[in-house]
Amino acid sequence: MTEWDVIIVGAGSAGCVLAGQLAEAGSGSILVIEAGPRDRSPWIHLPIGYGKTFYHPRLNWMYRTTAQSELDGREIYQPRGKVVGGSSSINAMVYARGQQEDFDEWERLGNPGWGWAEVLAAYRRMEDHALGTSPWHGAGGPLHVTDIEAQAHPLTALFVKAAGEAGLAFNPDLNGATSAGAGYYQITTRGGRRESSARAFLHPARRRGRVKLETEALVTRILFEGRRAVGLEVRRGGETLLYRARREIVLAGGAFNTPQLLQLSGIGPANLLTRHGITPLQDLPAVGRNLQDHLCYDHVYRSKLPSLNGALLSWPGRIGMALNYLLGRRGPLSLSVNQGGGFFRTRPELPRPDMQLYFSPLSYERALPGVRALMKPDPFAGFSLSVSPCRPLSRGHVAIRSPDPHAPPEISPNYLAEPEDVRVLMAGARFLHRLAATPTFASLIEAEIRPGPDAVDEERHLTAIRQNAYSVFHPCGTCRMGPDPRSAVVDARLRVHGIENLRIADASIFPTIPSGNINAPAMMVGQRAAELMRDSTREASAS
Template structure:
């Protein structure tokens, strides 16, 4: 390996990295190395949709990060699972396929990021998507990332959708179509009862190509520079330090925690931090690790009046056998769905006159036909279900900063949840909206009692305190290497790191602002678009060289 040289080195085989490696290696003349810190994705629990509950705590396939104590969450540390295997977090996530709102991407473009408006990015969503419904103006039918409907309607989800309609939220069949607002069933990144991670979608077809090298259990430790040009990556594998070099570019896709961590370890970041850690400054970029954003999830738990929940199935040997048999015979049922089935996007925060404050949905629901003390935890012994709400566009900003020279040591992670009045008010409004749906006529026959937050939480102050004591991540950290042209931006609109050559960041850390929804589909889109930009830049450089030689 020390004597080998590649065209591209992709760091991180996650939601974006697998796309980069798969697409770039389509050109047989392009040599690609993909480095992944975790092992191969062999576990059945990765590929079985309901296995999300197992991988949530796996030390083998999950980084199992914890934030620093958050003063806005009463000093609590928040558990942050992140994927550590081929497919990254797409191998352990909740499978929900959501893109966000048109306005999210138009806002990116308005911030000065040319080429990132909704009309610019929609073709890349379509290119990546293999939707079982087929192709139309908003969807792709034959892309590698398979997207499927939940096969069977559920009585409890139907009641939730009807309850949402009764408080003014229409039913929708497509959260990723012309408009996001509405209540309905999620589509999932599954195919014929199996998870479709980006490793399954993009690496399986590519992994036998002679121009693609995939190295697992390979932890990137620092970038190698020649002056201010990235020319390689040093990584630890099997207890040995190794170095791989590249002719064209290093592509960082290690995620919103580890992409800024690796930049900082390599001498790119805030000067004061680097000097305090004794790291020579390659290029000062004060925004590396700043601008951290995440969706804060508030889980409301209910005891159901009818024994129709997944709790009931999981708490009985007969029910478990039935679930297994349904999956084996038809590849359907709870094992093929995962956790959350129903969703809702609505405008929850109202002004003094009762009018929505936001022009587009500001709250997202995830509705599960089971209940547990935490995501991925053991289900309760009673019939239960969960309504989770999160504010879609938080104003709060946190940071990621190294505190060790060892890449295996987690950096400081401070989300700074609920730091602004808008975030606090919107989150409380989301909890109250969930309660309103639970109290709607369609839902009343199914609600035996509200377990959390419970009847004692009556005032807005009570609900805010409940949110501080119980809020958790919904697994969408973003923004720590954000795109832009201002002094705190880390990458430009072509995802190239400012001030150095041969280096891009292609993952959710490059998002300038968090999208209004789940982040897996946008990460795939960003990587698809990055491949086109990389190829365009290569052609432009070749054309410029030819022109220069002709003039000479």
């Protein structure tokens, strides 16, 4: 058994930030344990290469939900990074920090230190933003954020123009004073390469010898002395290893794996644990509850002007893109396909946007699970528009299916269970029709491919939503933060209720889902966790 001051379970979006920032502060010996391999695949570092990791069994947990009754009984695919960098190594790289009101609500729910003032300060400390330092952004931090306006596909400028015609003002900074309006998404890249949390935070700390990383090692159980977390049981290959933590263990496995590990270790709903033959150590009913996710719905169009489809399908296009990338780290290979978007209100009386909008200068058929490709571009010029409600009300759960740590957990998001979620998504679909009818898009669109001409009334459009809506892979909330152990798992300092020396730092602690992509908020949690742990160490030294 080896001993470390701090052991972090999961080298994902938050875990890498936490490890890097603790190491920078000189917080003793740090071990990071990751179930997946090192992030050496070239498809990780090539920004558009995430299409190749979307169904990659070595780099991706490739989870699936239970059959969702409100989505025609479909099982919804849930990719999660199983590699150093976690989902920040396989995602679409959109950097969206959430709205001020999201985090002020966290604080109102009994979580001091998590209001917008503290959260914005944490973001600014993390960032090396292309727009430079300002009241809204930081510069010189570990994480580079790229503004893509100058590089985006020409169709994206037409999207921004059409959005203006539909009533959405141009917003030059969707992470600025307001998220409202339409513009160009900012992405986590540096020098034309993906800027995962591992590249930005973990690897610099490892190169300086301040962090030890163990990969392809699955943590199967937390070890306790009474109610004090003291170590971990780990399987690597055919070997069982034990690691001991002198100060703290931090779980950073994400919204699915963190509650799974807690339940396997005897922390969670007592009735669930006893059903699977696990002796409850701490009855915490909220472990695995409060699952939230963003659902998305597309409209796809045939374009009269060239889109990315042609460049990706033709050999001259591929060669041109490759040369552009090799010579200057520029062009489509250096970007995400989610190039434009924004946020809007589905009802004018709402105090803030409740809908996210995406534009992609590409159209494709979604691959079936098990196929190692995100997309096969349509054999014609096309593009897609998508809507995703920002703050769904439906709640689901994550639960172990057996005491076997290798068995995937039961994931049931309960999509569209709340009628209000259906109403909001329908309002988003109606906006897409309005957007497509603007003068700019009307002159660009040759034909509507999906949902097609049959979706002409509310009933048929709802049918299309139930048949085609999908997750945009933002699961969170399953170990929610709050003061009451009857409804929450961690307190505002991210300490597990009723357990000593055990914290959680990942998207599972979100009390409510942020308004937008959640990779930036997940990294922010890693940053705040490092700050809270440094404060605890100072307090202990002072006493």
